[in-house]
Amino acid sequence: MSLWPAKAADVEAAGISIRTKTREAAEIHPHVKWLVHTGLIILAFLEFYPMILALLMSFKTNTQYFLHPYSLTFPLHVSNYVEAFAVIWRYMLNSVAVVSMSLVGTLTVSTLGGFVLGRYRFPGREVLYYMLIALMMVPGVLTMVPQFVLISHFHMVNTWWGLVFPYIAGGEIFSIFLLRQFMMGLSQELFDAAQVDGASMWQEFWNIALPSVRPIIAVIAVNHIVGWWNDLIWPSIVLTNPKWMTLMPGLYSFTGQYETNIGPLMAGYVIGSIPLVILFLFTSRMFVEGMNSGAFKL
Amino acid sequence: MAQEGAYPAPPAKGRKRSNRQPLWLMYLFIFPAIALALVFDYYPAISGLYLSTTNTTEVGIPAHWIGFANYVSLFTNPIFLASLWHMAVLAAIGIAIGTVVPFLVAEMIFNLTSARWRYAYRVIFLLKMLIPGMVVVEVWGVILATNGVLDHVFQWVGLPWRHIGWLVDPHTALAAVAFIGFPWVAGIGILIYYAGLVGVNPEIWDAASVDGSRGFHRMRTIDLPLVMGQVKLTIILSAIGSFQGYFAQFLLTQGGPGFATMVPGYYMYLNAFQYGQMGMASAIGVFLFLVILALTIVNMKFVRSSQDYAVE
Numbered sequence: 301m302s303l304w305p306a307k308a309a310d311v312e313a314a315g316i317s318i319r320t321k322t323r324e325a326a327e328i329h330p331h332v333k334w335l336v337h338t339g340l341i342i343l344a345f346l347e348f349y350p351m352i353l354a355l356l357m358s359f360k361t362n363t364q365y366f367l368h369p370y371s372l373t374f375p376l377h378v379s380n381y382v383e384a385f386a387v388i389w390r391y392m393l394n395s396v397a398v399v400s401m402s403l404v405g406t407l408t409v410s411t412l413g414g415f416v417l418g419r420y421r422f423p424g425r426e427v428l429y430y431m432l433i434a435l436m437m438v439p440g441v442l443t444m445v446p447q448f449v450l451i452s453h454f455h456m457v458n459t460w461w462g463l464v465f466p467y468i469a470g471g472e473i474f475s476i477f478l479l480r481q482f483m484m485g486l487s488q489e490l491f492d493a494a495q496v497d498g499a500s501m502w503q504e505f506w507n508i509a510l511p512s513v514r515p516i517i518a519v520i521a522v523n524h525i526v527g528w529w530n531d532l533i534w535p536s537i538v539l540t541n542p543k544w545m546t547l548m549p550g551l552y553s554f555t556g557q558y559e560t561n562i563g564p565l566m567a568g569y570v571i572g573s574i575p576l577v578i579l580f581l582f583t584s585r586m587f588v589e590g591m592n593s594g595a596f597k598l
Numbered sequence: 599m600a601q602e603g604a605y606p607a608p609p610a611k612g613r614k615r616s617n618r619q620p621l622w623l624m625y626l627f628i629f630p631a632i633a634l635a636l637v638f639d640y641y642p643a644i645s646g647l648y649l650s651t652t653n654t655t656e657v658g659i660p661a662h663w664i665g666f667a668n669y670v671s672l673f674t675n676p677i678f679l680a681s682l683w684h685m686a687v688l689a690a691i692g693i694a695i696g697t698v699v700p701f702l703v704a705e706m707i708f709n710l711t712s713a714r715w716r717y718a719y720r721v722i723f724l725l726k727m728l729i730p731g732m733v734v735v736e737v738w739g740v741i742l743a744t745n746g747v748l749d750h751v752f753q754w755v756g757l758p759w760r761h762i763g764w765l766v767d768p769h770t771a772l773a774a775v776a777f778i779g780f781p782w783v784a785g786i787g788i789l790i791y792y793a794g795l796v797g798v799n800p801e802i803w804d805a806a807s808v809d810g811s812r813g814f815h816r817m818r819t820i821d822l823p824l825v826m827g828q829v830k831l832t833i834i835l836s837a838i839g840s841f842q843g844y845f846a847q848f849l850l851t852q853g854g855p856g857f858a859t860m861v862p863g864y865y866m867y868l869n870a871f872q873y874g875q876m877g878m879a880s881a882i883g884v885f886l887f888l889v890i891l892a893l894t895i896v897n898m899k900f901v902r903s904s905q906d907y908a909v910e
Contacts, residue, residue, distance in 0.1 A: 332813075333710065333711070336706045336709065336710060337710075337715070339706060340703070340706055340707065340719050343703065343781050343783050344719070344722050344723070344783075346780065346781045347723065347726050347781060347783050347784050348726060349741075350729075350733075350734050350737035350738060350741065351726075351729060351733075351734075351737075353737055353740070353741070353747070354733065354737050357740075369747075369750075370747075370750075408630070409630045409631045409634060410631060412627040412628070412630065412631070413627065413628050413630070413631035413632075415627060416624045416627040416628050417628065420619065420624050422621055422624045422625070423621075428628060428632060431632070431635070432631065432632070432635055435635060435639050435640075435643075437890075437891055437894060438639065438643050438887065439838060439841075439842055439886065439887055439890050440842060441841075441842050441863055441866060441882075441883045441886045441887065442642075442643055442646050442883045442884060442886065442887035443639065443642040443643050443646060443883075444866075444867075444870070444883065445646060445649065445866070445870045445876055445879045445880050445883055446641075446642040446643070446645045446646035446649055446880060446883075447638065447642040448657070448870070448871075449642075449645070449649070449654075449657050449876065450637075450638070450641060450642055450645070452657040452658070453657075465634070465637075465638050466638050468634055468638075469634040469635055469637070469638030469639050470638075470639070472631050472634060472635070473635070473639070476631060495618055500619075501619040501620070501623045501624075501627075504619075505627075526727065526728055529730070530728075530730040530731055530732065532730075532731070532732045532845070532848070533844075533845075533848060533867070537871060547730075548730060548732050551730075551732060551733070552732065552849075555736060562740075566737075569730075569733040569736065569737070572730060572733060573728075573729050573730055573733055576728040576729075576730075577725065577728060577729075579728075580724075580725060580728050584721050584724070584725075
């Protein structure tokens with residue numbers, strides 16, 4: 301029995317795409333509404349309080365900090381930022397390199413894999429799929445130590461490869477899971493039409509499948525960028541040479557040097573947090589929409 | 599409905615898969631993913647199982663098989679046993695927080711009438727997820743320090759507590775570690791629940807409001823059962839997160855004071871990279887893996903799935 305009202309069905313049949321509203325909020329009392337808003341704003345403030353504090357501290361000298369820890373103090377010591385940036389710019393560049401390499405690798409490997417797993421039938425498909433998906437049950441704690449042993453045998457300690465390969469191998473799993481779901485959801489007509497025209501498998505992949513799953517690729521990319529940019533423990537094990545260090549282990553050693561000099565320390569933290577915020581400004585809509593488009597509809 | 603069949607049924611969504619391409623190409627496409635998974639996921643996982651039964655000290659130093667001796671010495675090691683207790687405490691808190699807080703906040707956001715505000719709040723909380731955990735935890739170190747923000751708040755509300763630093767006092771250190779991240783709103787959980795609420799058939803809300811079910815009553819009796827799949831997921835994710843996580847230990851407490859905040863994950867790290875006990879470290883890794891696996895299976899089996907409530 302169809303739940304769709306006849307009117308909507310008429311419109312649909314006429315070829316005009318309409319969607320029923322996913323939801324129309326039941327009217328809530330205005331008082332309740334303001335209560336909810338107040339609650340959310342307080343929560344947001346508390347949630348961001350550490351960042352606000354870091355931002356305030358980043359402009360202070362130690363004296364200013366001890367006298368007025370919670371307010372803006374003048375003069376603003378912008379030189380803290382210069383001092384911090386002089387140390388961490390190199391770590392940031394390293395992070396950009398490692399994250400880019402890992403991202404290209406992960407997206408290549410997982411779109412190809414998700415495509416065949418989602419669109420074709422071949423002997424062993426289920427086995428291979430479950431073999432990959434089973435790894436979602438294998439936590440990082442199990443693999444960290446032996447992975448370090450492996451990396452050492454491959455002479456990848458103190459190289460970016462020691463991050464990039466484990467990142468791809470770790471990142472591809474959930475990416476393939478998501479991409480396969482989305483590839484399966486694509487309408488078969490497109491592919492049939494392409495095959496009638498004699499499209500090769502690569503063409504099907506490149507011209508039809510990839511453009512159709514672009515939103516989920518964006519979600520995967522943003523997620524991975526965030527995870528890798530912010531990763532601390534694994535890179536601090538693999539990279540001990542400051543020349544190759546990525547941002548988080550870099551900031552960690554920076555913390556050691558500047559422990560007693562809170563201004564530049566916090567300035568370093570702020571600088572390290574900014575790139576992702578900028579990325580987010582450009583991708584937030586994509587990110588939120590992608591998230592809601594069913595990635596987590598279990 | 600009488601109209602049934604008046605219009606052609608919508609095409610079944612892409613369940614059919616074509617088979618008109620050469621097989622070898624399909625294997626070629628999947629090969630890189632499989633190869634990487636074998637070398638960098640499966641091999642370490644399996645060699646971790648083996649390592650845990652050896653007396654490996656450091657990479658390159660020969661070791662031999664010692665059976666389950668590592669496990670025996672772990673479970674007679676008071677530090678490790680204490681770390682298990684701390685893990686249980688932190689996980690219980692983490693699961694409770696990770697399941698309840700995002701659900702409540704997702705409901706708060708979801709029930710706002712203005713689409714723009716709903717979007718804005720989600721973006722705000724998402725934004726927090728981008729801030730490096732390391733930065734957040736380090737600043738929390740400042741907040742919890744002697745004469746830090748928390749002390750000042752206590753002073754301000756008139757509580758006479760004078761502290762030696764919440765993370766330094768052995769009586770408060772574990773609680774302080776659990777408190778890091780307050781109010782724990784930002785995170786994937788909020789998106790999971792929000793997506794769950796969006797996925798609910800709106801007619802259910804109409805029916806509920808006709809029946810006079812609203813507010814907390816509706817949340818508990820109608821929304822909660824409908825997002826059980828999401829509850830299950832957040833339980834698993836929070837549990838896995840708290841079993842594995844040791845950021846606060848790594849950055850702030852080093853498992854101390856004494857061993858007051860030691861957790862197995864950090865003890866594993868110390869064994870592997872500070873104490874030169876990789877075999878022992880692997881045993882801890884294997885143990886944590888089994889705990890996480892067991893928990894996942896229990897969850898899958900006993901938490902009712904969202905299908906049980908499907909209305910269609």
